[in-house]
Amino acid sequence: MNNKKPLSRRASLLSLGRACTLAALGTAVSSRKAHAAPKKATAFALVGDRYHNSDYIRTALGKTLVEGAGLSIDFTDEVKLLNAETLKGYKMLIVFRDGMLWPDGYGGSYPGYVQGTDMEMKSIPPVPEKKSEPVMWMQPHQGKAVRDFVESGGSAFFFHNNSHVSLSNKDYRDVEGAIYTGHPPVRPFRVRITDKSHPITQGVDDFLVTDEQHYVTYDKDPKYVLMRSENADGLAYGDQGTSCEAGWAYEYGKGRVCFLAPGHMIYVLWNPEYVKLQQNAVKWLLREI
DSSP states (O other): OOOOOOOOHHHHHHHHHHHHHHHHHHHHHHHHHHTSOOOOOSEEEEEOBTTBOHHHHHHHHIIIIIITTOOOEEEEOOGGGOSHHHHTTOSEEEEESOSEEOTTOOOSSOTTTTTTSOOOOOOSSOOOOOOOOOEEOOOHHHHHHHHHHHHTTOEEEEEGGGGGGGGGOHHHHHHHOEEEEEOOSSEEEEEEESOTTSGGGTTOOOEEEEEOOOEEEEOSOGGGEEEEEEETTOOOOTTSOSEEEEEEEEEETTEEEEEEOOOSSHHHHTOHHHHHHHHHHHHHHTTOO
16 A cells, blocks of 8 residues: 655755755766866877978878877977976977977968968068067976986977977087087988897898988987988088987986977878887887897
Protein backbone atom coordinates (compact mmCIF):
# COMPACT_ATOMS: atom_id res chain seq x y z
CA MET A 1 0.00 0.00 0.00
CA ASN A 2 1.26 3.49 -0.85
CA ASN A 3 0.91 5.71 2.22
CA LYS A 4 2.71 8.70 0.73
CA LYS A 5 0.65 11.87 0.78
CA PRO A 6 0.44 13.90 -2.40
CA LEU A 7 2.74 16.94 -2.38
CA SER A 8 1.17 20.33 -2.04
CA ARG A 9 1.63 22.84 -4.86
CA ARG A 10 4.13 24.80 -2.74
CA ALA A 11 6.15 21.68 -1.87
CA SER A 12 6.17 20.65 -5.52
CA LEU A 13 7.54 24.03 -6.55
CA LEU A 14 10.25 23.86 -3.86
CA SER A 15 11.24 20.38 -4.98
CA LEU A 16 11.36 21.50 -8.61
CA GLY A 17 13.47 24.50 -7.60
CA ARG A 18 16.02 22.31 -5.85
CA ALA A 19 16.21 20.02 -8.85
CA CYS A 20 16.75 22.97 -11.18
CA THR A 21 19.46 24.34 -8.89
CA LEU A 22 21.28 21.00 -8.82
CA ALA A 23 20.96 20.74 -12.58
CA ALA A 24 22.38 24.21 -13.01
CA LEU A 25 25.33 23.40 -10.74
CA GLY A 26 25.94 20.22 -12.67
CA THR A 27 25.92 22.20 -15.91
CA ALA A 28 28.37 24.71 -14.45
CA VAL A 29 30.74 21.94 -13.36
CA SER A 30 30.51 20.31 -16.76
CA SER A 31 31.14 23.68 -18.38
CA ARG A 32 34.22 24.26 -16.25
CA LYS A 33 35.55 20.85 -17.21
CA ALA A 34 34.87 21.52 -20.88
CA HIS A 35 36.69 24.85 -20.74
CA ALA A 36 39.56 23.71 -18.50
CA ALA A 37 43.03 24.68 -19.66
CA PRO A 38 44.31 22.06 -22.11
CA LYS A 39 47.18 19.88 -21.00
CA LYS A 40 50.56 21.15 -22.10
CA ALA A 41 52.32 19.39 -24.94
CA THR A 42 55.72 17.78 -24.46
CA ALA A 43 57.52 20.61 -26.26
CA PHE A 44 57.18 24.38 -26.42
CA ALA A 45 58.35 25.81 -29.76
CA LEU A 46 59.19 29.44 -30.47
CA VAL A 47 59.43 29.80 -34.25
CA GLY A 48 59.41 32.28 -37.11
CA ASP A 49 61.06 35.61 -37.90
CA ARG A 50 61.38 38.09 -40.76
CA TYR A 51 63.39 35.72 -42.92
CA HIS A 52 61.82 32.44 -41.79
CA ASN A 53 58.04 32.30 -42.00
CA SER A 54 56.55 30.49 -39.04
CA ASP A 55 54.12 28.63 -41.29
CA TYR A 56 56.80 26.67 -43.15
CA ILE A 57 58.51 25.81 -39.87
CA ARG A 58 55.27 24.63 -38.30
CA THR A 59 54.45 22.61 -41.41
CA ALA A 60 57.93 21.12 -41.62
CA LEU A 61 58.24 20.16 -37.98
CA GLY A 62 54.63 19.00 -37.98
CA LYS A 63 55.66 16.33 -40.46
CA THR A 64 59.11 15.42 -39.12
CA LEU A 65 58.59 15.71 -35.36
CA VAL A 66 54.84 15.59 -34.66
CA GLU A 67 53.76 12.97 -37.19
CA GLY A 68 57.15 11.31 -37.63
CA ALA A 69 58.43 11.24 -34.05
CA GLY A 70 55.15 11.42 -32.12
CA LEU A 71 56.17 14.63 -30.37
CA SER A 72 53.38 16.94 -29.18
CA ILE A 73 54.32 20.61 -29.68
CA ASP A 74 52.77 23.93 -28.66
CA PHE A 75 53.89 26.44 -31.32
CA THR A 76 54.09 30.22 -30.98
CA ASP A 77 55.84 33.15 -32.65
CA GLU A 78 55.42 35.47 -29.66
CA VAL A 79 58.88 35.98 -28.18
CA LYS A 80 57.54 37.32 -24.87
CA LEU A 81 56.15 33.87 -24.08
CA LEU A 82 59.64 32.48 -23.67
CA ASN A 83 59.94 32.77 -19.91
CA ALA A 84 60.19 30.68 -16.77
CA GLU A 85 56.43 30.57 -16.18
CA THR A 86 55.69 29.34 -19.70
CA LEU A 87 58.35 26.64 -19.58
CA LYS A 88 56.90 25.04 -16.44
CA GLY A 89 55.48 21.63 -17.28
CA TYR A 90 57.27 21.22 -20.61
CA LYS A 91 60.01 18.66 -21.20
CA MET A 92 61.52 20.25 -24.29
CA LEU A 93 62.15 23.73 -25.67
CA ILE A 94 62.44 24.16 -29.45
CA VAL A 95 63.67 27.48 -30.85
CA PHE A 96 63.78 28.10 -34.61
CA ARG A 97 64.20 31.84 -35.16
CA ASP A 98 66.81 34.59 -35.04
CA GLY A 99 67.31 37.26 -32.41
CA MET A 100 65.70 40.22 -34.18
CA LEU A 101 62.40 42.07 -34.14
CA TRP A 102 61.55 44.89 -36.57
CA PRO A 103 59.18 47.23 -34.68
CA ASP A 104 59.03 49.81 -37.51
CA GLY A 105 58.58 47.29 -40.31
CA TYR A 106 61.00 46.04 -42.90
CA GLY A 107 61.10 49.09 -45.15
CA GLY A 108 60.47 49.19 -48.89
CA SER A 109 57.96 46.88 -50.53
CA TYR A 110 56.24 43.98 -48.86
CA PRO A 111 58.46 40.87 -49.17
CA GLY A 112 57.24 38.34 -51.69
CA TYR A 113 54.49 40.49 -53.19
CA VAL A 114 55.82 43.48 -55.17
CA GLN A 115 59.46 43.05 -54.28
CA GLY A 116 61.64 43.31 -57.37
CA THR A 117 59.04 45.21 -59.42
CA ASP A 118 58.81 48.87 -60.40
CA MET A 119 55.43 49.31 -58.74
CA GLU A 120 55.17 52.55 -56.80
CA MET A 121 53.99 52.09 -53.25
CA LYS A 122 51.14 54.50 -52.55
CA SER A 123 49.25 55.47 -49.43
CA ILE A 124 46.76 58.33 -49.11
CA PRO A 125 47.24 59.86 -46.63
CA PRO A 126 50.93 58.94 -46.60
CA VAL A 127 52.40 56.65 -43.97
CA PRO A 128 54.95 58.51 -41.83
CA GLU A 129 58.46 57.48 -42.78
CA LYS A 130 60.39 55.50 -40.17
CA LYS A 131 63.86 54.07 -40.32
CA SER A 132 63.68 50.30 -40.53
CA GLU A 133 66.08 48.91 -37.94
CA PRO A 134 66.09 45.65 -35.98
CA VAL A 135 66.22 45.31 -32.21
CA MET A 136 67.35 42.23 -30.32
CA TRP A 137 64.41 40.77 -28.44
CA MET A 138 65.91 38.48 -25.82
CA GLN A 139 65.91 39.92 -22.30
CA PRO A 140 68.19 38.81 -19.44
CA HIS A 141 65.38 36.99 -17.63
CA GLN A 142 64.61 34.96 -20.76
CA GLY A 143 68.16 33.70 -21.16
CA LYS A 144 68.24 32.80 -17.49
CA ALA A 145 64.90 30.99 -17.82
CA VAL A 146 66.29 28.84 -20.64
CA ARG A 147 69.46 28.09 -18.68
CA ASP A 148 67.51 27.17 -15.54
CA PHE A 149 65.10 25.02 -17.56
CA VAL A 150 67.88 22.92 -19.10
CA GLU A 151 70.08 22.78 -16.00
CA SER A 152 67.16 21.39 -14.01
CA GLY A 153 66.50 18.57 -16.49
CA GLY A 154 64.71 20.02 -19.51
CA SER A 155 65.98 19.61 -23.06
CA ALA A 156 66.66 22.24 -25.72
CA PHE A 157 66.49 21.68 -29.48
CA PHE A 158 67.92 24.61 -31.45
CA PHE A 159 67.57 24.95 -35.24
CA HIS A 160 69.28 26.75 -38.11
CA ASN A 161 69.54 30.51 -37.48
CA ASN A 162 68.96 30.34 -33.74
CA SER A 163 72.66 30.86 -32.98
CA HIS A 164 71.92 34.50 -33.83
CA VAL A 165 69.99 34.82 -30.54
CA SER A 166 73.16 33.96 -28.64
CA LEU A 167 74.75 37.21 -29.82
CA SER A 168 72.66 39.13 -27.28
CA ASN A 169 72.58 36.89 -24.22
CA LYS A 170 75.41 35.18 -22.32
CA ASP A 171 73.20 32.61 -20.57
CA TYR A 172 71.56 31.59 -23.82
CA ARG A 173 74.93 31.32 -25.56
CA ASP A 174 76.25 29.10 -22.80
CA VAL A 175 73.33 26.71 -23.23
CA GLU A 176 73.35 26.73 -27.04
CA GLY A 177 77.12 26.57 -27.38
CA ALA A 178 77.82 28.96 -30.26
CA ILE A 179 77.20 32.34 -31.84
CA TYR A 180 76.21 33.15 -35.41
CA THR A 181 78.88 34.61 -37.71
CA GLY A 182 76.99 34.76 -41.02
CA HIS A 183 76.18 32.75 -44.13
CA PRO A 184 76.81 32.92 -47.89
CA PRO A 185 73.96 32.98 -50.44
CA VAL A 186 71.90 29.82 -50.80
CA ARG A 187 74.09 27.23 -52.51
CA PRO A 188 74.78 23.48 -52.32
CA PHE A 189 76.69 22.03 -49.39
CA ARG A 190 77.29 18.57 -47.99
CA VAL A 191 76.60 17.56 -44.45
CA ARG A 192 79.32 15.20 -43.24
CA ILE A 193 78.56 13.04 -40.23
CA THR A 194 81.71 13.27 -38.10
CA ASP A 195 80.55 11.23 -35.09
CA LYS A 196 78.79 8.08 -36.24
CA SER A 197 78.73 6.57 -32.77
CA HIS A 198 76.27 9.03 -31.23
CA PRO A 199 72.62 7.93 -30.86
CA ILE A 200 71.48 10.98 -32.88
CA THR A 201 73.53 9.96 -35.94
CA GLN A 202 72.65 6.25 -35.90
CA GLY A 203 71.61 5.12 -39.38
CA VAL A 204 72.28 8.56 -40.88
CA ASP A 205 74.43 8.94 -44.01
CA ASP A 206 76.09 12.08 -45.38
CA PHE A 207 73.73 14.17 -47.48
CA LEU A 208 73.70 17.20 -49.76
CA VAL A 209 71.26 20.12 -49.73
CA THR A 210 70.91 23.52 -51.36
CA ASP A 211 70.46 25.80 -48.39
CA GLU A 212 71.93 28.59 -46.30
CA GLN A 213 75.22 27.26 -44.96
CA HIS A 214 75.34 28.89 -41.54
CA TYR A 215 78.69 29.65 -39.95
CA VAL A 216 79.24 29.91 -36.20
CA THR A 217 81.88 30.37 -33.56
CA TYR A 218 81.54 27.11 -31.65
CA ASP A 219 82.30 27.36 -27.91
CA LYS A 220 82.18 23.82 -26.57
CA ASP A 221 84.46 20.78 -26.68
CA PRO A 222 84.99 19.48 -30.25
CA LYS A 223 84.04 15.99 -29.04
CA TYR A 224 80.37 17.07 -28.98
CA VAL A 225 80.27 17.93 -32.71
CA LEU A 226 78.14 15.48 -34.70
CA MET A 227 78.47 16.88 -38.21
CA ARG A 228 80.01 19.58 -40.39
CA SER A 229 78.79 21.45 -43.46
CA GLU A 230 81.13 21.58 -46.48
CA ASN A 231 80.52 23.71 -49.55
CA ALA A 232 79.98 21.40 -52.49
CA ASP A 233 82.06 23.51 -54.88
CA GLY A 234 84.95 24.29 -52.57
CA LEU A 235 83.81 27.89 -52.12
CA ALA A 236 84.80 29.69 -48.96
CA TYR A 237 82.75 32.17 -46.95
CA GLY A 238 85.03 35.13 -46.46
CA ASP A 239 87.92 34.11 -44.23
CA GLN A 240 85.86 31.39 -42.52
CA GLY A 241 86.71 28.68 -45.01
CA THR A 242 84.54 26.15 -46.79
CA SER A 243 83.42 24.15 -43.76
CA CYS A 244 81.88 24.71 -40.34
CA GLU A 245 80.34 22.84 -37.40
CA ALA A 246 76.72 22.09 -38.34
CA GLY A 247 75.39 20.05 -35.45
CA TRP A 248 76.27 19.10 -31.88
CA ALA A 249 74.76 17.59 -28.76
CA TYR A 250 75.75 17.41 -25.10
CA GLU A 251 74.57 17.12 -21.52
CA TYR A 252 74.00 20.45 -19.77
CA GLY A 253 73.42 20.20 -16.05
CA LYS A 254 70.67 17.64 -15.67
CA GLY A 255 69.35 18.38 -19.17
CA ARG A 256 70.38 17.92 -22.79
CA VAL A 257 71.04 20.20 -25.76
CA CYS A 258 71.08 19.63 -29.53
CA PHE A 259 71.74 22.12 -32.34
CA LEU A 260 71.18 21.39 -36.05
CA ALA A 261 72.12 24.06 -38.60
CA PRO A 262 70.35 23.20 -41.92
CA GLY A 263 66.77 24.36 -42.42
CA HIS A 264 66.29 27.58 -44.38
CA MET A 265 63.74 25.89 -46.67
CA ILE A 266 61.13 23.25 -46.08
CA TYR A 267 62.48 20.68 -48.52
CA VAL A 268 65.81 20.77 -46.65
CA LEU A 269 64.04 19.89 -43.40
CA TRP A 270 62.39 17.03 -45.29
CA ASN A 271 65.61 15.56 -46.71
CA PRO A 272 65.31 11.87 -45.68
CA GLU A 273 68.70 11.76 -43.95
CA TYR A 274 68.01 15.01 -42.14
CA VAL A 275 64.63 13.68 -41.04
CA LYS A 276 66.43 10.77 -39.36
CA LEU A 277 68.69 13.22 -37.53
CA GLN A 278 65.76 15.28 -36.26
CA GLN A 279 63.79 12.28 -35.09
CA ASN A 280 66.81 10.66 -33.43
CA ALA A 281 67.52 13.98 -31.72
CA VAL A 282 64.02 14.08 -30.22
CA LYS A 283 64.45 10.58 -28.80
CA TRP A 284 67.88 11.39 -27.39
CA LEU A 285 66.76 14.68 -25.88
CA LEU A 286 63.86 12.91 -24.15
CA ARG A 287 66.16 10.07 -23.04
CA GLU A 288 64.28 7.49 -25.06
CA ILE A 289 67.51 6.19 -26.69
